[in-house]
Amino acid sequence: MTLFVKICGLRTEQDVDTAVEAGADAIGFVFSDSPRRIDPAAAARLAARIPESVLTVGVFRREPLEYVRSVAAESGIGAVQLHGPEDRAYYDELSGGGWTLIRAAAFGDRVPRCGELGEDMLLLDAPVPGSGIAWDWSRKQVAGAGEKWLLAGGLTPENVREAVDVTRPWGVDVSSGVEASRGVKNPALITAFVEAARAGAVTSG
Numbered sequence: 001m002t003l004f005v006k007i008c009g010l011r012t013e014q015d016v017d018t019a020v021e022a023g024a025d026a027i028g029f030v031f032s033d034s035p036r037r038i039d040p041a042a043a044a045r046l047a048a049r050i051p052e053s054v055l056t057v058g059v060f061r062r063e064p065l066e067y068v069r070s071v072a073a074e075s076g077i078g079a080v081q082l083h084g085p086e087d088r089a090y091y092d093e094l095s096g097g098g099w100t101l102i103r104a105a106a107f108g109d110r111v112p113r114c115g116e117l118g119e120d121m122l123l124l125d126a127p128v129p130g131s132g133i134a135w136d137w138s139r140k141q142v143a144g145a146g147e148k149w150l151l152a153g154g155l156t157p158e159n160v161r162e163a164v165d166v167t168r169p170w171g172v173d174v175s176s177g178v179e180a181s182r183g184v185k186n187p188a189l190i191t192a193f194v195e196a197a198r199a200g201a202v203t204s205g
């Protein structure tokens with residue numbers, strides 16, 4: 001099975017086109033406080049360039065439900081990625097809206113199971129999302145084989161292959177590791193990341 005690759009925090013046409021050409025499966029737009037923040041109208045313009053086969057993801061951190069709903073509607077994204085303490089009721093409110101739901105959780109002692117709050121994908125991240133700081137991947141098989149879970153946090157073109165070999169995720173997600181400076185993507189790194197992630201990949205899917 002081919003490793004699912006998400007490139008996050010994109011804000012320019014060039015970066016979006018590069019990610020699509022490189023073969024990314026998902027492209028993320030950040031709608032919460034971040035150097036990568038983009039407004040919904042600008043994200044909608046970028047999303048119009050993206051083929052339907054590529055999932056567009058809105059990233060939210062501790063936002064009210066109504067904000068998520070209105071941004072998702074205006075930007076036309078296909079998936080909602082939630083970084084926060086959202087509970088089952090919050091996910092229930094969003095389910096049925098047509099979005100793929102991605103639950104982000106900081107890797108800790110208890111590894112969540114994909115689907116336990118109604119999410120479609122689970123993203124295991126470092127404690128500070130978007131920081132570029134990696135967590136300890138050495139705990140093999142950190143999530144269930146066969147689950148749709150993505151590894152994130154401090155991935156780069158240099159370390160993604162080892163991280164995938166050790167943890168066997170269903171997919172990977174990167175932001176800082178493909179940037180020239182904070183919030184500014186480097187197209188060559190985007191391409192290098194997708195190639196490195198998929199080189200010889202064996203996944204849990």
Ligand SMILES: O=C(O)c1ccccc1N[C@@H]1O[C@H](COP(=O)(O)O)[C@@H](O)[C@H]1O
Binds near residue numbers: 059061130132153
């Ligand atoms: O990228 C951000 O600024 C951000 C802000 C708020 C919530 C999530 C954010 N990014 C997510 O962080 C991980 C990995 O980031 P990195 O590669 O370590 O920089 C990824 O899931 C992004 O979607």
